[in-house]
Amino acid sequence: MSLAPAPRAxxxxxLEMLRDTARRFFETECVPHQDDWARQKHADRGIWRRAGELGLLCAGIPEAYGGGGGGFQHEAVICEEQMRAQVNSFSLNVHSGIVAHYLLVYGSEAQKQRWLPRMAAGDLVAAIAMTEPGAGTDLQRIKTSAVRDGDHYVINGAKTFITNGLHAGLVCIAVKTDSQAGAKGVSLVMVEVDGLPGFRRGKLLDKIGQQGQDTVELFFSDMRVPAANLLGGEEGRGFAQLMQQLPRERLLLAIGSATTMQRAVDETLAYVCERQVFGAPLMALQNTRFKLAECQTRATVARTFVDDCVARLAAGTLDVPTAAMAKWWVTDATCQVIDECLQLHGGYGYMVEYPISRMYTDARVGRIYGGANEVMKEIIARAMAR
Incomplete structure (x- = not known):
């Protein structure tokens, strides 16, 4: 029996009612399909519309735009339940927690009315395209260009590792509108890609984990997009917009990782209490008890830190360095805890039928996406040196 978590302020x-709805949805309508989705490398498209019907999309977006009218706490609860169920074959974080908020904060009224209600209903899946084959974390050096031609931008380039890339009908693309201006030359353009000439999706990418997630490359060849789709109404604001919103993304990653960490401890506790070694439960061995005590302590510290960050973000006081701390420390700790938990499973931990084995491969990317953890440490160090 695991320790009871402390109350959350x-x-x-x-939010508890929302948690119940989200838990039932992920456990009953998603978990049974995880193996099929992993084999086909993407979730079924209909699951997005079902999530929309249940109010699980754009929960933090105002009702005026079709959303749930909640706050970041609502998105945090949904994120926790998705990761507790280990359903990572489609990213509600990217769709609702990231792209929807770029539109809410920087979009024109026309843009918000055009796209947010369809996103909330699940009729339109969203993705964000930042990473390029030659420019991963360094967003200042992206090469994808957007050249103004009358009332349109002509976009050329490629993006890689795009989450929700197969089903996305709306993509927020980071482009260079001025190739000589560095960070000040970056802009964000919203693109409705279905049937758009010059747009092409690459193949679904093979990954060691999160195999059901539709991750693809995107290619743009003389792709014409209305200039009215520029986000923020002025060129060159994209890098600042990305930096302002990345703390939200990084906290969502920390929330998911903290939840996964606790799930790993719970799974392992159940296993070692049942598994017999030398005529006694594995839990009877002091090493097992000490290792699980260490893992539970890390999970408790992670949840406490993340809960504080959730409250601060909801209050508008979460700063960039603290979000970076949460992202790197929690994702690192999650990988450490899962590794210890897999070891306690022995050979069975290496078998795909045990949840811990999938957690092991699924969690590893947490130290990479959303900004590599080494970059998170650089962000923190620069803030310290000011």
């Missing part, structure tokens, strides 16, 4: 009865 930001929870309330409404």
């Amino acid at each position: 930001w929870m309330n009865p409404e």
Whole structure:
């Protein structure tokens, strides 16, 4: 029996009801399909519309735009339940927690009315395209260009590792509108890609983990996009927009990792209490108890830190360095805990039928995406040196 978690200051009865809805959805309508989705490398398209019907999309977007009218806490609860169920074959974080908020904060009224209601309903899946084959974390050096031609931009380039890339009908693309201006030459353009000449999706990428997630490359060849799709109404604001919103993305990653960490401890506790070694439960060995005590302590510290960050983001006081701390420390700790938990499973931990084995491969990317953890440490160090 695991230790009871401490009460969470930001929870309330409404959020508990949302948690119940999200838990039932992920456990009953997603978990049974995980193996099929992993084999086909993507979730079924209909699951997005079902999530929309249940109010699990754009929960933090105002009702005026079709959203749930909640706050970041609502998105945090949904994120936790998705990761507790280990359903990572489609990213609600990218769709609802990231792209929808770029539109909400920087979009024109026309842009918000055009795209957010369809996103909330699941009729339109969203993705964000930042990473390029030759420019991963270094967004200042992206090569994808957007050249103004009358009332349109002509976009050329490629993006890689795009989450939700197969189903996305709306993509927020980071482009260079001025190739000589460095960070000040970066802009964000919203693109409705379905049937758009010059747009092409690459093949679904093979990954060691999160195999059901539709991750693809995107290619743009003289792709014409209305200039009215520029986000923020002025060229060159894209890098600042990305930097302002990345703390939200990084906290969502930390929330998911903290939840996965606790799930790993819970799975392992159940296993070692049942597994017999030398005529006694594996839990009877002091090494097992000490290792699990260490893992539970890390999981508790992670949750406490993340809960504080959730409250601060909801209050508008979460700063960039603290979000970076949460992202790197929690994702690193999750990988450490899962490794210890897999070891306690022995040979069975290496078998795909045990959840811990999938957690092991699924969690590893957390130290890479959303900004590599080495970059997170650089962000923190620069803030310290000011």
